[in-house]
Amino acid sequence: MKEANRMPEMLEEATIQQRVHGRLRTDIMLGRIAPGEPLTIRGLAEKLGVSAMPVREALRRLAAEQAIELLGNRRVRIPIMSVSRFEDLLAARVTLESEAAVRALPHATEQTISEMERHDAALDAAMVRNDYDNWLAANFAFHRTLYSARPDSVFLPLIESLWLQVGPFLRMALENVGPSYTVDRHVEALQALRERNVMALRIAIEADLRDGITHLGQRLMRMDEGLALPQKRGGHRSRTRDISRPPT
Numbered sequence: 001m002k003e004a005n006r007m008p009e010m011l012e013e014a015t016i017q018q019r020v021h022g023r024l025r026t027d028i029m030l031g032r033i034a035p036g037e038p039l040t041i042r043g044l045a046e047k048l049g050v051s052a053m054p055v056r057e058a059l060r061r062l063a064a065e066q067a068i069e070l071l072g073n074r075r076v077r078i079p080i081m082s083v084s085r086f087e088d089l090l091a092a093r094v095t096l097e098s099e100a101a102v103r104a105l106p107h108a109t110e111q112t113i114s115e116m117e118r119h120d121a122a123l124d125a126a127m128v129r130n131d132y133d134n135w136l137a138a139n140f141a142f143h144r145t146l147y148s149a150r151p152d153s154v155f156l157p158l159i160e161s162l163w164l165q166v167g168p169f170l171r172m173a174l175e176n177v178g179p180s181y182t183v184d185r186h187v188e189a190l191q192a193l194r195e196r197n198v199m200a201l202r203i204a205i206e207a208d209l210r211d212g213i214t215h216l217g218q219r220l221m222r223m224d225e226g227l228a229l230p231q232k233r234g235g236h237r238s239r240t241r242d243i244s245r246p247p248t
Contacts (some may be wrong), residue, residue, distance in 0.1 A: 108149045
């Protein structure tokens with residue numbers, strides 16, 4: 001009887017936990033929290049207007065996805081990017097995302113393609129405004145729409161875990177390095193979907209990931225193991241494409 005009386009309270013607690021987890025997950029994936037930035041459970045709870053318990057539970061889940069590092073004294077941080085970690089993330093993304101795309105191809109409909117085109121247009125609009133939130137969000141949505149076309153894909157949760165790990169670095173790179181690559185691999189991917197061309201789709205997705213990170217990787221390899229990106233260059237950024245197609 002007591003358990004039944006607590007049901008509304010338990011449901012409310014679960015809803016709060018989901019909301020906190022979803023908010024922190026989005027903030028990390030879109031790079032609103034910079035690599036290395038220290039955070040505390042108390043500070044996050046105050047920011048989100050909740051108690052420490054749902055924040056602690058959300059951080060536990062995010063740590064399991066390697067999106068954050070748990071430090072002492074109830075502190076956490078976004079992991080610092082290193083050369084070896086960067087290479088591992090790129091290799092994992094290329095392997096999983098190209099395979100996920102190919103496996104989703106038979107399930108992709110005209111509605112799937114139309115939705116991907118809408119996300120691509122939103123990305124282009126955000127690119128012009130240097131709107132990094134919507135830039136990254138639209139790019140992730142473009143890829144998620146494709147991979148999720150296959151029902152119950154086991155690839156998508158694994159891929160989103162990688163997006164969580166790379167998102168803060170991509171945001172920092174967009175703000176500090178700026179795009180430079182000019183080939184629109186999303187157009188190639190959409191064409192491959194229309195033609196039902198498996199090999200062309202695999203190549204387009206892999207090229208999208210590699211082209212989007214190559215410029216960053218070259219700069220990264222010239223830096224120390226602990227990444228410290230240069231400051232923004234004179235306030236000017238090219239509006240051609242490179243990590244404007246961040247592989248996510």
